[in-house]
Amino acid sequence: MPDNLAFNGGQKQTLLLAIHSKLQFGLILVCFCSISPIAALEISGYGAIESLSFFHPPLDPQQHAHYLSIAIEPEFYHAWDEGLQSLVFVPYYRLSQHDSSRSHFDIRELTWLKVADDWELKVGIRKEFWGVSEAQHLVDIINQTDLVENSDTEDKLGQPMINLSLIQDWGTLDLYLLTGFQTRTFAGRAGRLRSFPAIDVDAEEFEKHGLEKHLAYAFRWSHSVANWDIGISHFYGTSRDPSLRRNIDKAGQTRLIPYYEMIHQTGLDLQLTLESVLWTLETIVRSGQGKTYFASTAGFEYSFYNLLGSALDIGIVSEYLYDSRGSHAPVVFQDDFLVALRFALNDIQSTELLAGVIFDRRHHTRFYNIEASRRLGDHWKIELEARFFSVGDNHDPAFIFRKDDHLRLELRYYF
Amino acid sequence: MKHLGLLIIVSLFSAPVFALTAAEKGLQIILELDKRDTGFGDTQATLTMRLMNRKGGHSLRSLKINTLEVIGDGDKSLIIFHTPRDIKGTAFLSYTHALVPDEQWLYLPALKRVKRISSSNKSGPFLGSEYAFEDLTSFEVAKYDAKYLRDETIEGIVCFVIELTPRYEHSGYTKQLAWIDQDRYIVLKIDYYDRKSALLKTQLFSHYQHYLNQYWRADEQLMSNHQNGKSTALHWQGYHFGLGFTARNFDKSTLKRAR
Numbered sequence: 001m002p003d004n005l006a007f008n009g010g011q012k013q014t015l016l017l018a019i020h021s022k023l024q025f026g027l028i029l030v031c032f033c034s035i036s037p038i039a040a041l042e043i044s045g046y047g048a049i050e051s052l053s054f055f056h057p058p059l060d061p062q063q064h065a066h067y068l069s070i071a072i073e074p075e076f077y078h079a080w081d082e083g084l085q086s087l088v089f090v091p092y093y094r095l096s097q098h099d100s101s102r103s104h105f106d107i108r109e110l111t112w113l114k115v116a117d118d119w120e121l122k123v124g125i126r127k128e129f130w131g132v133s134e135a136q137h138l139v140d141i142i143n144q145t146d147l148v149e150n151s152d153t154e155d156k157l158g159q160p161m162i163n164l165s166l167i168q169d170w171g172t173l174d175l176y177l178l179t180g181f182q183t184r185t186f187a188g189r190a191g192r193l194r195s196f197p198a199i200d201v202d203a204e205e206f207e208k209h210g211l212e213k214h215l216a217y218a219f220r221w222s223h224s225v226a227n228w229d230i231g232i233s234h235f236y237g238t239s240r241d242p243s244l245r246r247n248i249d250k251a252g253q254t255r256l257i258p259y260y261e262m263i264h265q266t267g268l269d270l271q272l273t274l275e276s277v278l279w280t281l282e283t284i285v286r287s288g289q290g291k292t293y294f295a296s297t298a299g300f301e302y303s304f305y306n307l308l309g310s311a312l313d314i315g316i317v318s319e320y321l322y323d324s325r326g327s328h329a330p331v332v333f334q335d336d337f338l339v340a341l342r343f344a345l346n347d348i349q350s351t352e353l354l355a356g357v358i359f360d361r362r363h364h365t366r367f368y369n370i371e372a373s374r375r376l377g378d379h380w381k382i383e384l385e386a387r388f389f390s391v392g393d394n395h396d397p398a399f400i401f402r403k404d405d406h407l408r409l410e411l412r413y414y415f
Numbered sequence: 416m417k418h419l420g421l422l423i424i425v426s427l428f429s430a431p432v433f434a435l436t437a438a439e440k441g442l443q444i445i446l447e448l449d450k451r452d453t454g455f456g457d458t459q460a461t462l463t464m465r466l467m468n469r470k471g472g473h474s475l476r477s478l479k480i481n482t483l484e485v486i487g488d489g490d491k492s493l494i495i496f497h498t499p500r501d502i503k504g505t506a507f508l509s510y511t512h513a514l515v516p517d518e519q520w521l522y523l524p525a526l527k528r529v530k531r532i533s534s535s536n537k538s539g540p541f542l543g544s545e546y547a548f549e550d551l552t553s554f555e556v557a558k559y560d561a562k563y564l565r566d567e568t569i570e571g572i573v574c575f576v577i578e579l580t581p582r583y584e585h586s587g588y589t590k591q592l593a594w595i596d597q598d599r600y601i602v603l604k605i606d607y608y609d610r611k612s613a614l615l616k617t618q619l620f621s622h623y624q625h626y627l628n629q630y631w632r633a634d635e636q637l638m639s640n641h642q643n644g645k646s647t648a649l650h651w652q653g654y655h656f657g658l659g660f661t662a663r664n665f666d667k668s669t670l671k672r673a674r
Contacts, residue, residue: 042674044500044503046500046501077674079674083674086672086674113672115672117663118663120668120672127527128527129526129527129528129529131528132530132531154526165668167663167666167668172666172667172668222667224518224531224667229531271531273518273531273532273533273534275516275533275535276533276535276536277533278531278532278533303533303535303536305535305536305538305539305585306536306538306539306587309609309610311539311540311543313536313539346539346540346543347543348466348468348474348543349543350501350502350542350543375499375501378474378475378498378499378500379499379500379501381501412501414499414500414501414503415500
């Protein structure tokens with residue numbers, strides 16, 4: 001579900017340089033791998049073909065009605081030292097028709113892991129997820145969003161880091177040194193969904209430069225006590241979601257430029273699990289992007305299991321999404337409700353369906369989302385996503401999506 | 416096993432064997448069964464599930480199960496999925512308890528997300544198989560009311576037949592009938608009765624192996640659903656005992672990197 005698509009931006013970095021430095025890092029780890037005793041290298045992953053179709057003609061003639069693309073994500077895994085050390089390498093590549101910004105390479109993971117009795121050390125490129133909510137992930141901040149992948153913001157770019165986890169009776173304390181900032185990926189001029197004009201990723205600007213731009217620091221304390229799961233986190237560094245600045249270039253054209261500030265963000269994620277109900281809360285306080293603000297997602301998921309004697313489960317998800325900046329908030333969700341139904345057939349093919357609507361109380365925009373998936377045989381899986389926007393007024397940041405109703409169909413082969 | 420102490424005291428002060436009520440004898444049998452399986456510490460095993468439909472089609476699941484015995488409470492277990500490939504790396508962590516709700520977390524590798532899930536879903540199918548979640552959790556005396564019914568011989572083995580009534584909430588069964596080998600105190604067969612008290616499933620245990628000179632584990636299990644005609648066969652391999660697991664091998668940090 002698109003959160004900050006409209007007014008948060010990222011910039012296509014000097015891609016070749018990034019790939020070069022990633023490959024260099026890759027080679028170092030590969031060499032390191034080769035000196036350890038080669039037991040078994042496990043190879044798995046998937047390849048996918050995707051069709052993305054839009055129901056309405058685009059607002060900009062440079063855009064298209066239909067996009068085909070292919071993607072591959074292999075995983076190489078090797079463990080030794082009785083499983084206490086391991087290396088994992090997950091490169092990713094997507095090749096997309098029409099939109100060259102969507103064709104991209106990333107190293108999702110390239111990590112050395114060392115496990116001890118009361119600590120774990122992870123060094124390399126990784127993805128880390130924090131949070132409990134469904135509609136949006138406010139607390140989750142370690143990785144940059146790979147927005148060209150999917151407007152739901154759940155795809156992430158690999159983040160280089162050193163992560164030390166201290167595992168104690170009083171919970172787990174994770175310390176992070178994040179080494180290397182990546183800008184957000186955005187659809188290009190020929191792509192959808194995007195702003196108007198398209199975000200000019202070549203003109204990106206930063207509050208800090210050099211090492212200060214690249215280094216970020218974070219910690220998270222998390223613990224489970226009886227029915228409660230709690231996490232408290234803090235992040236300091238270059239914001240993963242930029243502000244967007246509008247200016248006029250020399251040719252007199254309006255440009256939208258992503259500007260990445262230094263921010264502090266404190267986060268709380270909390271879940272109470274009571275019988276068939278999961279109560280969830282995510283709250284953040286962020287400073288560094290204009291006035292300090294507060295945002296929150298709170299809600300529940302109630303599940304009915306084995307309905308009518310069948311294996312069918314139905315879950316009801318409801319969440320309220322709030323941002324203290326109100327109508328000034330440069331995000332789509334500031335005073336919104338989510339209501340969704342989740343169906344799990346619990347059949348051999350693991351057929352699932354999620355259908356939901358997020359409605360904006362201020363602008364009366366409604367955003368409908370349907371996601372379904374089903375395994376075919378033992379190696380294939382088909383996934384469908386349909387998204388519809390019913391935009392209330394042109395003051396809503398979601399106004400730019402008014403012609404972007406679409407259907408995404410993906411067929412994956414897992415190996 | 417919260418009430419184990421109390422139950423033992425109750426059984427010690429009960430009348431001599433010939434005068435035992437059906438409930439007392441039932442309790443005595445499951446206490447003995449539980450006692451003989453106590454002290455195994457930890458295990459690791461690989462499980463292959465074969466899901467078969469009425470037309471003879473089948474689908475395979477493979478997973479690894481680590482278990483830590485918790486004396487005085489339910490066991491902890493970590494289940495790691497290997498196939499089907501699309502759920503490879505998915506892992507399920509469970510702290511079972513006798514009567515208070517279990518604690519369960521699911522790790523979703525694509526999102527790198529650990530999600531605490533409701534443990535009320537006891538009667539739902541496990542991975543689309545004929546096994547329900549509650550069929551795969553550890554046996555705890557306090558979870559059932561037991562009643563001895565009769566002696567019966569199956570395949571030349573003299574068995575106790577006992578009736579088990581789940582005392583925990585959200586069970587999909589009104590009762591289970593279990594056939595227990597009188598010599599080895601191991602389960603050979605279980606009939607499951609659904610919420611309408613109709614026979615739902617039969618589970619057969621075979622190819623028992625003896626480990627550490629004390630613990631019996633069935634290499635083969637077959638669960639047949641009488642109502643939908645489907646069945647699921649379990650094949651256990653590579654049983655290891657005494658790996659030295661601790662609670663640390665069953666925490667959320669381990670869940671996120673389990674293979």
